[in-house]
Amino acid sequence: MSEKRHPLPPFSEETARQKVQAAEDAWNGRDPGRVSLAYSLDSQWRNRAEFVTGRDEIVAFLTRKWERELDYRLIKELWAYSGNRIAVRFAYEWRDDAGNWFRAYGNENWEFDEDGLMTHRHASINDLAIAPEDRLFHWTEGRRPNDHPSLSDLGL
Template identity: 55%
Template sequence: MNDFTTPRGPLPPFTLETAQKKVKAAQDAWNTKNPHIIKYGYTPDSIWRNRGHFCRGTDEIVEFLTKKWEVENGYRLRKEMFAFTDNKIAVQFWYEWHGTEGQWWRTYGLEDWTFAEDGRMRKRQMSGNDVKISDEERWFKEGVDVNTVDISEKHW
């Protein structure tokens, strides 16, 4: 059910298995590119820093993501966990997108997440860098499972 009353499992405290499930659930939600689905993974008063942009609450998150995907076309994302504690998860991510002019980009980044007891993200901090790529350099082309792409050490 999409509401703010149903817990969003897995719940903290996290284990290796549940933290990895949480990361892939976030990845899958973001790959819908639907801010009205994504918002339910965050507390109503969630705090974000996305590069130099700051959001507070799900209304601002929906507004931010709506504007993001008006610019970032063809968006496809992969997230991988690299550390966790009881209620925190750190991820690295890669996503590809193109602007209205057709130029492809790959965004490399790191995120720091803190969760509330109900399993919703209470805090998200994101740092990322955009790298211009050619169509031939793309990893996440249509029909490719983003989880099966071999991301070599040079891209860590």
């Protein structure tokens, strides 16, 4: 019996938005094991210049990421969808252990299998150093509150 991760493709605008929100919520929870469950067992990633294959490597990658990127806050926004593919734009803020703040901007292309598990994730990301007073993502750890502005609302 295979595992299913709803909503399933083909995506409508509503179900694509649900998929994007679920991904944002999981990544903001910063639990690598939980996040990895949205991906197929042999999922393939390109994240910047790093290539990751399979859930074990996803867990290791995310563990390293969140050990380095402290106070991580992420906002994702649906860009486009078709069939079993979704394109997303995102921004996240984080600080390093020296207290320097950054905002990362990026785009992701996702492809899903018939069970709703992501089989491919291609991410292009750029980092920008920001002053602490330029931060825009100010919720407590975890899920972004429903009333927090979106990327478009923030002009990002």
